[in-house]
Amino acid sequence: MEDIITSLLSKKKETPMDAKELAALAASFRLAMFDVLHDRGTGHWGGASSAAELTTALYFNRMNVKPADPQWEDRDRFILSKGHASMNLYTILANKGFFSTDDLPGFRTLGSHLQGHPSMVKTPGVDMSTGALGHGLSIGIGMSLASRLSGKKNWTYVMSGEGCLNEGQTWEAVMSGAKFRPERLVYMIDYNKVQLDGCCDEIMPLHPLADKFKAFGWNVAPKMYDGHDTQEILDSFAWMDSDDVWPKLVIYNTIKGKGVSFMEGKSAWHGAPIDDKSYASGRPELEADLKNKEAAL
Numbered sequence: 223m224e225d226i227i228t229s230l231l232s233k234k235k236e237t238p239m240d241a242k243e244l245a246a247l248a249a250s251f252r253l254a255m256f257d258v259l260h261d262r263g264t265g266h267w268g269g270a271s272s273a274a275e276l277t278t279a280l281y282f283n284r285m286n287v288k289p290a291d292p293q294w295e296d297r298d299r300f301i302l303s304k305g306h307a308s309m310n311l312y313t314i315l316a317n318k319g320f321f322s323t324d325d326l327p328g329f330r331t332l333g334s335h336l337q338g339h340p341s342m343v344k345t346p347g348v349d350m351s352t353g354a355l356g357h358g359l360s361i362g363i364g365m366s367l368a369s370r371l372s373g374k375k376n377w378t379y380v381m382s383g384e385g386c387l388n389e390g391q392t393w394e395a396v397m398s399g400a401k402f403r404p405e406r407l408v409y410m411i412d413y414n415k416v417q418l419d420g421c422c423d424e425i426m427p428l429h430p431l432a433d434k435f436k437a438f439g440w441n442v443a444p445k446m447y448d449g450h451d452t453q454e455i456l457d458s459f460a461w462m463d464s465d466d467v468w469p470k471l472v473i474y475n476t477i478k479g480k481g482v483s484f485m486e487g488k489s490a491w492h493g494a495p496i497d498d499k500s501y502a503s504g505r506p507e508l509e510a511d512l513k514n515k516e517a518a519l
């Protein structure tokens with residue numbers, strides 16, 4: 223089972239993968255995350271799982287990065303504004319080649335470079351330290367404007383969940399985005415509609431989210447894409463390339479805790495340790511999904 227993914231990675235790490243390859247890869251990453259989070263008894267499964275296809279597609283289809291040279295100045299930037307989903311980012315970066323996959327089981331251990339929230343000074347490939355919700359978009363806009371000043375054409379992707387949208391700073395950034403129009407800046411929302419201890423509608427309703435961004439003057443994608451359907455994610459990438467009106471917003475419909483039926487859509491699995499019993503009943507679902515995706519290759 224693992225061999226198919228290993229050979230896919232060794233053949234295609236440097237070239238854009240297609241929708242089926244991305245789906246298989248994301249399923250394998252989701253399973254790998256589940257294993258580490260269970261082993262370590264800590265971390266955030268819900269939001270790491272909901273973003274699995276999105277980050278996989280970004281790094282294995284779209285982003286221009288050099289894992290051997292993480293500080294390459296012309297690289298595209300990615301800011302995981304929902305920094306608690308760090309296990310997702312670490313799994314991607316390790317498999318992309320920024321550091322060894324052998325480091326992943328050390329997640330959140332003393333001395334590991336893979337701490338609970340991403341650190342740009344510790345972990346190769348992390349473009350910005352995050353964890354306090356709400357900063358990512360402001361930072362991404364700053365990075366994009368810095369690229370403008372230095373004449374660079376790299377892209378900047380900021381990903382957040384709903385938590386960042388509950389922070390006033392995000393809306394200041396939305397206003398400044400409309401004013402300064404940072405080129406190649408894309409704000410991607412992993413819209414799973416569940417937060418740390420409840421549904422967004424209970425905590426702070428965001429509806430109508432796309433219309434709010436339109437009213438602020440952003441270039442908003444024509445539809446909400448399915449963030450677990452890799453072909454739809456590739457369609458959203460095509461939309462990103464379709465015009466030069468900046469900044470752009472894409473909202474992806476996702477499911478928190480995707481892949482383990484009894485964890486899906488439940489705030490209880492935002493950051494709870496994965497106990498042995500839940501692991502034993504949840505893992506076969508993820509294995510079956512991986513098998514199906516591999517069979518479709």
Ligand SMILES: Cc1ncc(C[n+]2csc(CCOP(=O)(O)OP(=O)(O)O)c2C)c(N)n1
Pocket residue numbers: 268269270272304306307353354355356382383384385386412414415416417418478
């Ligand atoms: C400024 C700030 N306030 C509170 C928290 C605690 N916190 C961590 S995750 C989270 C909820 C995040 O929800 P969402 O962005 O929807 O994350 P996802 O469902 O994608 O995991 C909260 C409130 C924080 N990290 N930063």
